[in-house]
Amino acid sequence: QVQLVESGGGLVQAGGSLRLSCAASGRTFSSYGMGWFRQAPGKEREFVAAISRSGGSTYYLESVKGRFTISRDNAKNTVYLHLQMNILKPEDTAVYYCAASGDPYGRRLDKLDEYDYWGQGTQVTVSS
Numbered sequence: 001q002v003q004l005v006e007s008g009g010g011l012v013q014a015g016g017s018l019r020l021s022c023a024a025s026g027r028t029f030s031s032y033g034m035g036w037f038r039q040a041p042g043k044e045r046e047f048v049a050a051i052s053r054s055g056g057s058t059y060y061l062e063s064v065k066g067r068f069t070i071s072r073d074n075a076k077n078t079v080y081l082h083l084q085m086n087i088l089k090p091e092d093t094a095v096y097y098c099a100a101s102g103d104p105y106g107r108r109l110d111k112l113d114e115y116d117y118w119g120q121g122t123q124v125t126v127s128s
Contacts, residue, residue: 002026002117006098009122016088016126022081022098022119029079032116033101033109034072036083038094038124045097049083050109059108064092088126095121 008020024034035050049070050059058070067087073080081098099115107114 004098004100004117004119006096006119006122009096009124011125011127012088014088014090014126014128017084017086018088018124020083020085020096020098020122020124023078024081024098024100024117025078027100027117029100030074031102032079033103033107034079034081035099035101035109035115036070036081036096037099037112038092038096039121040091040094043094045112047110047112048096051081052106057106059110061110085124088124090126090128093124093126095123097121 003026004024006022033052036048037045038048039045048061051070051072055072069084071082098119100117101109101115103114
């Protein structure tokens, strides 16, 4: 059974930090690229960050560069995906989703339709 389970969301003041995690199991997710997306109320889901299968390549939404860091731990049966978020801003408020992509071409993975599996999301709220 495929599971992507996010954790680590919460309420934080502007300028603060949060670390999101996602535990992915049920497939050989070490062979998948993975990413984080977010969706704010009334807005479309948008790309935040992605990381290649090996972790050697990372990609970010321009507005989070220098503040967010994506990383992964390819453990034996479960892949752990993390998103360290620093200097948080009210505009970062959203539900954050982790996702896994079986894309074999090493693409940037910044598009929703490039992903095969999704988590249920975790709420991040940044107060001003």
